[in-house]
Amino acid sequence: MTATRQGRAAGLMVMAALLVSTVGDEVAMVALALRGAERTGLTSVVSAQMLAGLVPGIVLGGPIGRVCDRFRTDAVLGVTLALECLIAAAAAAVADSALSLIATMLLLGVLGAVAQTCVMALVPQLFQDSGSQLRVNGVMESSRNAGYIVGPLLVGVLTAHGGTGLALVVDAGTFAFALLAVPVIGGWLAAMPRGADSPSTDEKRTAESAGGGLRLGLSLLWAGAARRTTLATIAVTVAATSVANVLLPFFARDMPGGTAVYGTLLAAWSVGLVLGPFLLRGRLSHRPTAMVAVAAATFIGLTYTVTGAFPVVPLMLVAFLCGGAANAVQNVTLRTHVMADCPPDLRGRVGAAYGATLQSAVAIGFALAALAPAHWARWGIFTGGAIAFVGGLLGWLRTRATVGLLAPGRAVSVPVGTAMDGEMP
Template sequence: MTSVRLSKGAALLAVVALLISTVGDEVALVALALRGADRTGLTSVVSAQMLAGLVPGIALGGPIGRIVDRFRLDVVLGVTLVLECLIAATAAAFADGAVLLIATMLFLGALGAVAQTCVMALVPQLFPASEAQLRVNGVMESTRNAGYIVGPLLVGLLTAHGGTGLALAVDAGTFAFALLAVPVITHWLTARPVQLSPAPDPAPPPAAEVDETATETETTGQEPHEAAKGGMRVGLSLLWTGPQRRAALATIVVTVAATSVVNVLMPFFAHEIPGGTASYGTLLATWSVGLVVGPFVLRSRLGDRPTAVVAVGAASIIGLSYLVTAAYLVLWVMLAACLCGGMANAVQNVALRTHVMADCPPGVRGRVGAAYGATLQSSVAIGFALAGLVPAAWARWGILVGGAVALLTGSLGWLLTRALTASAPTDGSVSVPTLQVPEEKAS
């Protein structure tokens, strides 16, 4: 009974903390962008801020993964939240010039990447069963997406009454509040009985191998120091292990790049929408509603379908939704497409994250999580760069092409992933090969 109470209490607090910290991430992003536009008047500064928030997750994936694998997850998460709090508070008072604004986004982007990697490593540590991971990832995805809705609204309210300084001060408070989850996570990690640890398909090691090292791993959630050798290369090699995993990830990389092009072009497409920018805002809000609702639909409809197949299928639906949005300029059709697209977007995130977590060895979860984040962020960056080649007047055609590419790639990837899954060993809702750490590459 103690373990059940710990699970429910820690899960609830972790979700609340995630919501609060996600709101903080969005408050920081929007408030710093507004301050950059207000204090400098240069679009190049705001653009540089956005890139500064994205680059650390790509460039620092190796060091971030090693840090998460080497040290206790609760300690790393706690230190990260403290630093985010201090940086946000400092920015509220001192970040005025372009250099300081960009530097602030750079530091917050790096710390945000660390926090996300910690979460990816924590979920399988605290919820070993794949079904439980799917449920928890679904709740966390809905919570995170709710934060994306609340954050900008909160910034607008705070900025109207106290400027961006007040918004950033409240942002610091959100990170401080999220620290309340750290002691509970620490207690859960140290108090969790050994029998709640993962029970993967491979046979357990001989009794002679279960010594103090195994005990340390169970209580801290980490492998010994030597296990943290290697960085992004190890994470990427494990992330892309197996034909099914490669097929799924390759499909996601292409579809994310294609839809990232669409994301950049959508504001230029706004004047062609019936109702103009007001309707455009409604479309964005509808997509956000789909992001929140999607994981709950996944929980009730997934059944025993393999998560890799679900993730790739959702990618094709996202492409279809953008294609319909640009092809049929009828508001109710566009709203329906955005709702479905948002739901598919959330389902893709949950299913893919669960698929990556399912068979990841405990000692390399940080590096695999960092490699996963860097892979997706690189795809987004490629899409942003490609969008810069499309003339603004061709925005609608660019959206049509991007949606079509995502739909076609997702459909072909779905067929391939489904065929590979049918020939792979199953493990409930997850069908993936068992990962082995490449010792020769980990030095």
């Protein structure tokens, strides 16, 4: 098999594994939440389960990054998927009490954070030029978001026929299927010529002996004035718009259609998430990733502002479809930008720091939403969207100036994926 064909086969396997494992993640989350509600009848248990799935990516970013830098990334991913398979299968049989359900979600949250860090570190190893990384990240984003749509639908069908136990058994099967991609990835990595962008085992050991966990990853992630501007803007917009995620059910409840409107809006956003990466195949692919990411974040704020200001269902559906597409564009371009100048032997720590930064912003938004009374949901969404829009616009102007696009009379062309400054090691 030629290197090109091997690369294509590996790429297809990676995409299929990502789609199936994302479906598995969603099946696990929804099935365990349903089981928690069914077996305990306590909202506090379900809330604790959701937090248990979110917190590991924030708290354990340091150890996760060190593990991914210390060992072969494909091997870490393989072990992670195998453990997810075993835990899901065990949960189907024994996870009935509140404690066991929360513990199961916590373990899957830890493993999910490891898997996400592995994927982020693997992409620049397998695809070493920025253009390829952008395309691959786009396909992965669409695959991942398609999994978010398929997962809950699959849980509904499975629980209707065999309960949450059947859903968790099928969930274990999704992780087992994703494991099939690991030997293909390992073979592709072994066949690739060793270059500066592909850290050897010795380099990984050097990275580990250098010490530093989440703190080192954060220092590398936030290095450089332009990088700090980009990430700070994204963090503000993510926190502000995350408020809407909590308030949206209360907002929809007061509209004609109630929960049906809520579900339809979420579906529109999900469709936008799948379609969004295809926008990067045109003119946007020739723009700096930092500017595109910040512009997309600004647009997300605008969609929530419009939703709060004009609560008309057809307009809201269009806004959510466009907002979901912008959300996907933001994810792809920001991830590609972070990968562009990340030291090869420290990608695990930078990837973990990246995940912890975004999840912390989401958690802040969730916490701020608790300050808004339920009857103020509409204006809470409007306020969060307006803050995100204004913050994103200011960040975009600052980013535009930093990358040198304010030259009088014309815009300077900077390829997508190009690092914005030289301060990153």
